[in-house]
Amino acid sequence: MKGKDRLFWLVVTVTLAVYCVMIFWSIPKISAQAGGLTVFDMRPGGYSLDEAKAFLAALSPEGAAFYANVQHKLDTAYPALLALTLGWAILRLAPASWGLWRWLLAATALPGMAFDYLENLDVSAMLKLGPNGIAPQLVEAASQNSQLKAVSTSISAAILLVLLGIWIIRLLRNRTRRL
Numbered sequence: 001m002k003g004k005d006r007l008f009w010l011v012v013t014v015t016l017a018v019y020c021v022m023i024f025w026s027i028p029k030i031s032a033q034a035g036g037l038t039v040f041d042m043r044p045g046g047y048s049l050d051e052a053k054a055f056l057a058a059l060s061p062e063g064a065a066f067y068a069n070v071q072h073k074l075d076t077a078y079p080a081l082l083a084l085t086l087g088w089a090i091l092r093l094a095p096a097s098w099g100l101w102r103w104l105l106a107a108t109a110l111p112g113m114a115f116d117y118l119e120n121l122d123v124s125a126m127l128k129l130g131p132n133g134i135a136p137q138l139v140e141a142a143s144q145n146s147q148l149k150a151v152s153t154s155i156s157a158a159i160l161l162v163l164l165g166i167w168i169i170r171l172l173r174n175r176t177r178r179l
Helices: 003-033 049-058 061-093 100-106 109-129 136-178
Strands: none
Touching: 003 061, 049 109, 049 136, 061 100, 061 109, 061 136, 109 136
């Protein structure tokens, strides 16, 4: 395996590790501290002002501190890691003959990262303000960023899956020709 292949798989592994830590540890811990309510980061359809207030009211002070510190530290690394993983995988799978189109397809990973960081900033502000201090505009922006993150990331993942399918079909055709 070449050095850049090893580096790619290291990035994939670190991305998956951070994701697993969040999915199996930090997010469930925050949810438990909020009486089982779904954390903001896991609401791809967004949320209303009333839902945001209910979550913040249910969230214990320890849960809010954990969300603001531990979860947001993990979620500082994750968006960049995910964008790097998706973009690099798209570049690896898209044929070199596609030229600039390869890079444009890979760049579809960037908006998801940007919206995730914007969502994190909004959620940080909501955690500081609490259920009685949040403004409808802040919740609307946070919710919109959550939705845009989900859509943007889904587009990149779909592109990656299509390219993976094309790669598998080519691989199977080449094997069939050799037989």
